[in-house]
Amino acid sequence: MLEVPATLFLLLSGVLFVVGAIGVITRRNGIVVFMCIELMLNAANLAFVSSTRLTQGLEGMVFVFFVMAVAAAEAAVGLAIFVMIFRLKGTINVDEINLLKG
Amino acid sequence: MAAILFKWFVFLVASIFSVFSSVMMVTRRNPVHSALWLVCTFISIAVLYFLLNATFVAATQVMVYAGAIMMLFLFVIMLIHLEREVEPLRRISVAKLIAIVLTLLLFVEIIVGLSLAKISEVRPSVPIQGDARSIGTLLYGKYLFPFEIASILLLIGIVGAIVLAKRRKE
Numbered sequence: 509m510l511e512v513p514a515t516l517f518l519l520l521s522g523v524l525f526v527v528g529a530i531g532v533i534t535r536r537n538g539i540v541v542f543m544c545i546e547l548m549l550n551a552a553n554l555a556f557v558s559s560t561r562l563t564q565g566l567e568g569m570v571f572v573f574f575v576m577a578v579a580a581a582e583a584a585v586g587l588a589i590f591v592m593i594f595r596l597k598g599t600i601n602v603d604e605i606n607l608l609k610g
Numbered sequence: 611m612a613a614i615l616f617k618w619f620v621f622l623v624a625s626i627f628s629v630f631s632s633v634m635m636v637t638r639r640n641p642v643h644s645a646l647w648l649v650c651t652f653i654s655i656a657v658l659y660f661l662l663n664a665t666f667v668a669a670t671q672v673m674v675y676a677g678a679i680m681m682l683f684l685f686v687i688m689l690i691h692l693e694r695e696v697e698p699l700r701r702i703s704v705a706k707l708i709a710i711v712l713t714l715l716l717f718v719e720i721i722v723g724l725s726l727a728k729i730s731e732v733r734p735s736v737p738i739q740g741d742a743r744s745i746g747t748l749l750y751g752k753y754l755f756p757f758e759i760a761s762i763l764l765l766i767g768i769v770g771a772i773v774l775a776k777r778r779k780e
Contacts, residue, residue, distance in 0.1 A: 531636035581767030
């Protein structure tokens, strides 16, 4: 019996990505949409880490580090924006946030 | 042999649990429940990182994602009283159905791409180790400049969050 192949890890990351994408387009709560985006980022991270099995280099793990830094900055700014929107409109339902619609 | 069997067992348990908890995260109507299921997903993904010998990434996953980012999410959910605002149960509209079908097509595309790609896995005698020492050597050596840019990005994130959340004086 062989070790767990990297293809299975890539398949799992695909499944998680699709679950996150379905969440992004079906949920209407802004913060839950945001959490689904975090899940999609995590699926991409899993694909990066499993790619180190194929390339025999540590670059994939370094990229994961940068993705995490971007995700942390994005979460901080995005949640601040949601707090602002909640103060302005009293809701964070993404269907009702249409100020930018002409 | 026993070690490989154990790895398969851990992989199956962690992957099934991560898929299950992510589906629960998407389907729960209370955002606090969604956040807690997302923490479960993050922790099972950290277990998968351990399985891939990425110990540093696994530790960072638990600290940054399951710790810091989810704390931020829960904090904001509590701050704006979102736990009271439970989404009303609505029937699935045609637009949602089309969107779900398109996303499932994306999944089929991923599977086709994976099966068409000629993935040749090299199996060295000593498996690659992603511990803190080797990642740190790479981060502070070859990738020093991107590392510094990432720190500037985080600084901009901090300043931006404070400026946005500050109450305007009028």
